[in-house]
Amino acid sequence: MAGAYLAAAGINLDEEMSKIQFGASPPPQQSSSLLDAPHASPSSSTPRAPLSRALTKVLGVRLPRKPPKTFWDVSISEGMIESITPHSPAARLGLRPNSSVLDAHEALLAPSLCHAHIHLDKAFLLSDPKFSDLEVTDGSFEEAMTLTTAAKERFDEEDLLRRGRALVSESLAFGVTAMRAFVEVDGTVGMKDLDAGLKLKAEFEGRCEIQIIAFAQLALFSGSDGGNEVRRLMGEAAGREGVDGVGSTPYVEEDGEREGANLRWISDLAVEHGKMLDLHMDYHVDVEKQPLVWDALEVLREADWDGRRGKGVCMGHCTRLTLFVESEWTRLREEIGSMPVSFVGLPTSDLYMMRTEDGRRGTLNVPDMIEKYGLQAAVAVNNVGNAFTPQGSSDPLSVASLGVGLYQAGTKKDADVLYECVSSRAKEIIGLAHSSLDLNPGEPADFVLYEREEVAWRTKKSIAEVVYDPTSRRRTIKSGRLVA
Numbered sequence: 001m002a003g004a005y006l007a008a009a010g011i012n013l014d015e016e017m018s019k020i021q022f023g024a025s026p027p028p029q030q031s032s033s034l035l036d037a038p039h040a041s042p043s044s045s046t047p048r049a050p051l052s053r054a055l056t057k058v059l060g061v062r063l064p065r066k067p068p069k070t071f072w073d074v075s076i077s078e079g080m081i082e083s084i085t086p087h088s089p090a091a092r093l094g095l096r097p098n099s100s101v102l103d104a105h106e107a108l109l110a111p112s113l114c115h116a117h118i119h120l121d122k123a124f125l126l127s128d129p130k131f132s133d134l135e136v137t138d139g140s141f142e143e144a145m146t147l148t149t150a151a152k153e154r155f156d157e158e159d160l161l162r163r164g165r166a167l168v169s170e171s172l173a174f175g176v177t178a179m180r181a182f183v184e185v186d187g188t189v190g191m192k193d194l195d196a197g198l199k200l201k202a203e204f205e206g207r208c209e210i211q212i213i214a215f216a217q218l219a220l221f222s223g224s225d226g227g228n229e230v231r232r233l234m235g236e237a238a239g240r241e242g243v244d245g246v247g248s249t250p251y252v253e254e255d256g257e258r259e260g261a262n263l264r265w266i267s268d269l270a271v272e273h274g275k276m277l278d279l280h281m282d283y284h285v286d287v288e289k290q291p292l293v294w295d296a297l298e299v300l301r302e303a304d305w306d307g308r309r310g311k312g313v314c315m316g317h318c319t320r321l322t323l324f325v326e327s328e329w330t331r332l333r334e335e336i337g338s339m340p341v342s343f344v345g346l347p348t349s350d351l352y353m354m355r356t357e358d359g360r361r362g363t364l365n366v367p368d369m370i371e372k373y374g375l376q377a378a379v380a381v382n383n384v385g386n387a388f389t390p391q392g393s394s395d396p397l398s399v400a401s402l403g404v405g406l407y408q409a410g411t412k413k414d415a416d417v418l419y420e421c422v423s424s425r426a427k428e429i430i431g432l433a434h435s436s437l438d439l440n441p442g443e444p445a446d447f448v449l450y451e452r453e454e455v456a457w458r459t460k461k462s463i464a465e466v467v468y469d470p471t472s473r474r475r476t477i478k479s480g481r482l483v484a
């Protein structure tokens with residue numbers, strides 16, 4: 001059905017799919033000025049897949065911020081939006097199949113999606129046959145740590161690439177053109193996860209921008225060797241070409257003093273190597289326990305992160321902040337001041353794993369943080385298919401959609417904010433150029449096209465419809481190229 005529809009739209013599905021095969025796929029036989037010649041990436045032995053069809057125009061689209069029932073033609077030049085003009089039906093005449101002009105048949109065109117926070121190396125452990133003996137039997141956080149540690153002991157390049165490639169290609173099909181991917185670095189996995197992450201980054205270059213964060217999930221100052229090995233390996237990882245940032249989890253340290261040392265060390269490491277910083281912290285809902293965010297902001301101030309333009313700091317999880325009273329939110333806004341600090345809420349994981357002793361759940365109210373307190377924040381998928389988060393897919397829109405219920409955010413304006421949280425805000429937080437819901441000329445031509453449904457009136461006409469009920473009928477455009 002999709003093939004028939006695409007054929008009507010001038011797209012040969014088989015041919016398109018053959019152009020977006022991964023890794024070892026043969027180069028296309030036909031010579032076409034629209035196709036890049038395949039070539040090996042300089043930073044990896046993995047052959048880079050040929051990029052697919054370059055577009056100069058997308059005809060007859062609905063746009064998020066334009067009046068309903070109006071249609072537009074979007075012109076693309078050098079990977080950017082060149083102009084947006086009212087749709088001219090005459091432009092459809094004489095369209096050749098696979099030309100650089102795509103007829104969208106009144107589908108909604110919106111900015112592409114982004115994972116602001118995803119664990120690339122731990123994805124799909126519950127479905128990969130290699131790890132089929134590691135089942136969830138009690139569903140606790142401790143069990144998740146034990147199962148994941150057992151899995152990590154068996155990681156090798158083959159399964160890391162297999163699982164990572166599945167995650168990125170599924171994400172790409174969902175409309176994701178950028179992601180911040182965490183790969184762990186410690187004595188158990190050494191540099192294996194990082195090496196695989198860097199290979200995938202090269203393999204998907206041009207289709208999905210994969211930002212690699214070398215990540216210390218284990219303690220930097222606790223444990224039998226006082227964290228020496230993890231610090232040594234993280235120091236080495238931070239200097240590797242292709243690594244975009246570093247991150248840590250202060251909450252795994254044995255006491256408050258070591259938590260502080262963790263924060264200072266990882267911040268210094270990021271500054272020393274000119275990298276971005278990502279802190280996974282305050283991951284509890286215990287009102288008796290002081291939030292670490294105040295110490296973290298102190299460390300960032302002392303290290304002059306305010307002056308490090310273009311190198312931001314993300315704080316992920318932060319479920320402890322859900323217990324903040326009004327004055328603490330105000331204090332947070334004030335203490336951040338002009339520092340490039342933002343937050344990422346991970347509701348799918350928090351709903352599964354995070355609750356008080358009397359069973360109350362906690363996950364950051366991201367829309368409130370944005371609208372009420374003027375903070376910069378996004379929501380993200382976090383873990384996919386492992387013991388930390390067994391449920392859900394890698395679709396960022398599923399998290400935005402969950403947000404409608406979670407935050408009682410049902411208005412059109414709410415839907416726009418939730419969409420931004422998995423699109424423009426997510427990209428901004430991780431330091432990437434992004435197109436807004438306005439889709440202005442000069443912004444990157446990174447889009448999702450929400451295609452026509454078989455029942456025509458069910459075709460998504462607005463961002464609210466997409467967020468309420470995400471469709472799987474999507475096409476992904478990155479820098480003006482049809483990539484999925």
Ligand SMILES: [Zn+2]
Nearest residue numbers: 119280316382
């Ligand atoms: Zn995480």
